[in-house]
Amino acid sequence: xxxxxxxxxxxxxxxxxIVIAILLGLIAxxxxxxxxxxxxxxxxxDTVLLSQxxxxxxxKFVKDKIKDYREKQNIYEKYKILKNKVxxxxxxxxxxxxxxxxxxxxxxxxxxxxxxxxxxxLNATVVxxxxxxxxxxxxxxxxxxxxxxxxxxxxVSDGVIGKITKVSNFNSTVKLLTSEDINNKISVKIEVGDKxxxxxxxxxxxxxxxxTVEGIADNIEIPKDSIVTTTGMGDNxxxxxxVGKVKKVKTDHFDLAKTVEVTSSVxxxxxxxxxxxxxxxxxx
Amino acid sequence: MLVILTLILSFCLDGIISNFIPxxxxxxxxxxxxxxxxxxxxxxxxxxxxxLKVAAILxxxxxxxxxxxIFFQCILxxxxxxxxxxxxxxxxxxxxxxxxxxxxxxxxYRTLEYSILSLVGFFTFDSMYLLQGIYSSLLLNVxxxxxxxxxxxxxSKKYHILKVD
Numbered sequence: 513x514x515x516x517x518x519x520x521x522x523x524x525x526x527x528x529x530i531v532i533a534i535l536l537g538l539i540a541x542x543x544x545x546x547x548x549x550x551x552x553x554x555x556x557x558d559t560v561l562l563s564q565x566x567x568x569x570x571x572k573f574v575k576d577k578i579k580d581y582r583e584k585q586n587i588y589e590k591y592k593i594l595k596n597k598v599x600x601x602x603x604x605x606x607x608x609x610x611x612x613x614x615x616x617x618x619x620x621x622x623x624x625x626x627x628x629x630x631x632x633x634l635n636a637t638v639v640x641x642x643x644x645x646x647x648x649x650x651x652x653x654x655x656x657x658x659x660x661x662x663x664x665x666x667x668v669s670d671g672v673i674g675k676i677t678k679v680s681n682f683n684s685t686v687k688l689l690t691s692e693d694i695n696n697k698i699s700v701k702i703e704v705g706d707k708x709x710x711x712x713x714x715x716x717x718x719x720x721x722x723x724t725v726e727g728i729a730d731n732i733e734i735p736k737d738s739i740v741t742t743t744g745m746g747d748n749x750x751x752x753x754x755v756g757k758v759k760k761v762k763t764d765h766f767d768l769a770k771t772v773e774v775t776s777s778v779x780x781x782x783x784x785x786x787x788x789x790x791x792x793x794x795x796x
Numbered sequence: 797m798l799v800i801l802t803l804i805l806s807f808c809l810d811g812i813i814s815n816f817i818p819x820x821x822x823x824x825x826x827x828x829x830x831x832x833x834x835x836x837x838x839x840x841x842x843x844x845x846x847x848l849k850v851a852a853i854l855x856x857x858x859x860x861x862x863x864x865x866i867f868f869q870c871i872l873x874x875x876x877x878x879x880x881x882x883x884x885x886x887x888x889x890x891x892x893x894x895x896x897x898x899x900x901x902x903x904x905y906r907t908l909e910y911s912i913l914s915l916v917g918f919f920t921f922d923s924m925y926l927l928q929g930i931y932s933s934l935l936l937n938v939x940x941x942x943x944x945x946x947x948x949x950x951x952s953k954k955y956h957i958l959k960v961d
Contacts, residue, residue, distance in 0.1 A: 539868050540916035553860050560861045564811050571812060640811040642819045643826070644863035645906075645929055646913055650819075651862075678864045685864055690820070692919040718820045781818030 546677075548662070554680035558655070561639055561683050565653065568639075631750060632790040634658060638783050639683060648691035650674075650783060655682040663748050665789045671754035671777040672742060673786060684788075689723070689755075690716040690780055699743045700725055700755050702772065704734055710743060711772065713755065721780065722759060725772040732770070734761050740774045750789065798957055799836045802948060803854060806832035806940075811862065817936075822928070824936040827902060829858055830876060831941045834901055835948055837880050838889055838959045844881060851877035868912075876905055891942055898941040899934060906930045 541547075549557070583590075636652040654660050656679050664676045666686045678685035687693070692715075701708040702725070709732050715724035725740065738758040744751025760773040806828040813826045833851055840847040855873025859866050879901060887893040906929045914921040952959045 535871065536912070536916060539865075539871075539912060542865050542868055543913060543916055543918050549864065553864075553866060556857070556860045560857065561811075564808050567808055568812050568815070572815075575816070638815065640862065641814045641817075643810060643814055644865070645825055645933070646910060646919070647863060647865075648819075649864070688819075692925070781820055783819065784815070 546662075549678055549680055557680045558682045561651065561653075565639060634660070634788040634790050636684075636786050636788060638786060641783065642688075646692070648688040648693075649677070650686050650688065650786075652684050652686060652786060652788075653682065654788060655680050655684050657681050659790055660684050660788055664791075665742075665749045665753070667753055667787050667789060668778055668783065668785070669787075670779070671756065672749065673778055673780065673783065675748055676788065686786070688780060689713065689776075690718075692716075698749055699745045700740050700774075701743045702728075702734055702758060703739045703741070704732065708743075709734060713774075720759075721776045723756060723774045723776055725774055726764075726769065728770040728772060730763060730768060730770055734758055734770070734772060736760070740772075798948060798951055798955075799839050799850075802832050802836055802944065803829070803850070806944070807854070807857065822932050823934075825929075825933045826940075827905070827933050827937045828940055829854060830873070830901065830905055831898055831937050832944060833873065833877060834880050834897060835894070835941065835944045837884055839948075839952070839957065841958055841960050847881070848874060848877050872905060872909055875908060876901055879904055889945070891945065894941050894945045895938050898938045902933050902937055903930050906933060 634654060636654040639651045639653050641650045642648055652666075660676060660679055662676055662679055665672060666674050666676060672689065674686045674688040674691075676684050677687040689698070698713050699710060700713050701710050709728055711725040711728045713723050714726045716722070717724070728734070736758055740755040740758065742749040742751060742753045742755060754777050756774040756776040756778075758772055759775045762771045762773070763769075764771055810826050810828045813828070817824045817826065833854060836850075837847060840850075851873045852870050855870035856867070858873065859869040863869055880897075883897050883900065887897065907926065910926045910929060911921075913919060949959075951957065
């Protein structure tokens with residue numbers, strides 16, 4: 513009788529261990545792999561977010577009105593700045609046209625594929641922000657119906673914020689660069705004089721809104737406030753999107769490479785409207 | 797009806813409130829759905845299987861709509877539902893015990909989620925980051941738990957809805 517109970521207990525522990533192992537495997541698959549949403553997930557997500565959007569509209573209206581009111585407070589200061597900028601716009605437009613023309617010619621000669629000029633901009637509103645806490649994601653109100661695809665870069669006026677990871681018909685999930693996810697690393701370049709130094713954006717500290725850039729050779733001097741942008745290497749991010757400015761340069765524990773602290777140009781705490789960079793139809 | 801309304805309202809509020817709070821807020825991260833799950837337990841009148849089913853469904857919705865991690869939150873919500881059941885056997889419901897239970901459950905939920913995510917290689921374990929995750933979720937959710945408890949308690953008395961404390 514005692515032995516039978518002992519055997520039953522052993523079986524119970526064994527079955528429990530197997531169930532936990534299977535569950536962990538399942539969670540690992542769900543969380544770490546690059547899976548797409550199934551049709552049922554898409555339908556539920558779109559329906560719930562649509563109803564939430566309807567409930568949120570009056571609140572959003574009031575929120576926007578308050579924001580407008582605050583902005584109107586210093587409108588004259590802004591007007592003066594913009595007035596000066598408008599004078600420069602015509603010059604910049606002409607210069608831009610000329611550069612686009614030159615770029616087109618060069619592209620033909622070099623057979624280049626991805627440049628920032630070839631992207632279309634699609635504006636989106638943030639529906640909810642980082643509810644999973646550890647995942648560092650936001651949900652936006654544009655989906656496959658609007659031509660959004662997985663891995664498209666997402667920016668705000670100050671710089672890059674992340675990329676699309678999940679797409680449903682009318683909504684998408686954006687994984688922010690602030691994510692601790694090991695697979696979420698992008699290559700960046702630091703402007704040093706007329707040259708570029710390349711590195712990998714690998715970490716983020718909430719305190720001070722600072723990114724860490726690794727993989728930079730020890731023999732290069734990097735001045736403070738140097739501009740950090742995306743490199744365009746890999747398929748996702750086009751070249752030249754602002755990431756931030758150099759705050760501090762440190763040498764790693766083995767004195768072999770430098771680690772650069774970069775203050776992000778984006779305020780990740782306040783993301784309400786974002787822009788998706790869509791590759792233009794016809795360009796690869 | 798009160799249970800359904802409480803859960804739906806809290807679920808929607810989670811998404812709406814997140815738009816007003818900084819993403820990396822050090823104190824005000826919403827977890828209203830989880831808190832509401834704790835508040836509605838006494839209204840199941842000891843029909844614990846129904847309560848577990850509701851917890852699993854709510855977790856699944858949280859998975860699909862908010863985190864894109866199908867079944868992960870579902871499992872976590874089920875574990876939290878078991879914890880709520882266990883805690884309710886030991887403590888009676890009042891404002892003080894509700895606050896205490898909310899703190900314990902939020903700490904359990906965050907620790908469990910973070911540990912599993914670290915275990916499956918989503919990120920490396922950092923105890924400070926975990927601690928930050930726990931205390932950033934406490935203040936707002938404890939306040940919400942107290943308000944929700946007072947409102948549901950008042951409504952249950954007014955409309956004679958059976959509640960087992």
